[in-house]
Amino acid sequence: MTNETVQQKAPMIITPAVNILESSDTFIVTLDIPGATKDRIKANIENNSLVIVADVFHASAVENDQSEKQYRREFSLANDIDVDSTDARYDLGVLTITLKKKQQYVPKQIHVN
C-alpha cells in the first residue's frame, strides 16, 4: 500500500539552461544537463540546426530502459559554421559543444604600414 509504483510512459521534457559564447573563430555552447549519461547524449546537426537530446534514467530502472526525464534543446546555426569540425565534451553534468566558424569569415586584421 505504501509503495505504489507509478509507470510514467512519457519522460518529463526539460529545456536545459545554456550559455552561448561567440569569439572571433568559434561558438561555444554550454548546457547544464545533470544526470545525463555520456553515451545517451545525442547531438545532431541537421538542416542548419543543432539538436541536443539527452536522456536521464532512473537509477533503479536500467533494465527496462525507461527514461525519467529528457533534456531537449534546438538551436539555429549561422551559415558560417564549419559543421565538420564540431567538438563535444561532457563532464560533471555539463555538455560543451565547440562550433568552428568557416575560415573565410574570420576577420583578418590588416597591418597598416
Place this chain on the structure above:
Amino acid sequence: MSLIKRNSSRDLAFWNREYPAFRGMQTLQHDMNRIVDEFFRGDLLTDDSFFIRDWNPAVDIVENSDQCILKAEIPGLTKDDVKITLENNVITIRGEKKNEVETKEGEYHRIERRYGSFERSFTVPESIKMNEIDAQYKDGVLILTMPKAEETKPKSVEIKVR
C-alpha cells in the same frame, strides 16, 4: 524544509499517455514551477540575493520504506567543491561554482546557467540512521542516501484467512 511525501503522479502519467499535447503542458508547467521556485527560494527580505541572486540548485527528495534519497543538481561542480554537514538533524549542502562568464573572452549571446555560491538545508527525520548517510557525486548530481532505522520501518504482517 522537511521530507514530505509527494502525492502520486499517476494522474499526470495518464494524461501524458492519452493526450500527447499534454506533454507540452507538463514542460510548460515544469518551467513555470522552476521560475516560481527560484523566485521564492531567494531570501527576499534578508539580503541582496533577490537582485544579486546566487544559485539555488534543484533538489528531489524521494522516500520509501527503507530510506530517503535526496538528489541535488549541481552541474559544473567537482566533488571537492561540495561540502555537506549534518548538525542537529539538519543536513546542509554548500558549494560554489566560479563564474566563468567574467573570465572568458568573446561575446555572450545567452547566459542562462547559474553561478555563485549556494546553500540548502533540510531537516532529516528522526527515523534516519544519521551515521549511515552516504553521499555520491556523478555527472553533476549529488545523491544522498539516508537509510531508515529498522524499528521505524513499516511492519507488514500477513493475516491468513481461515
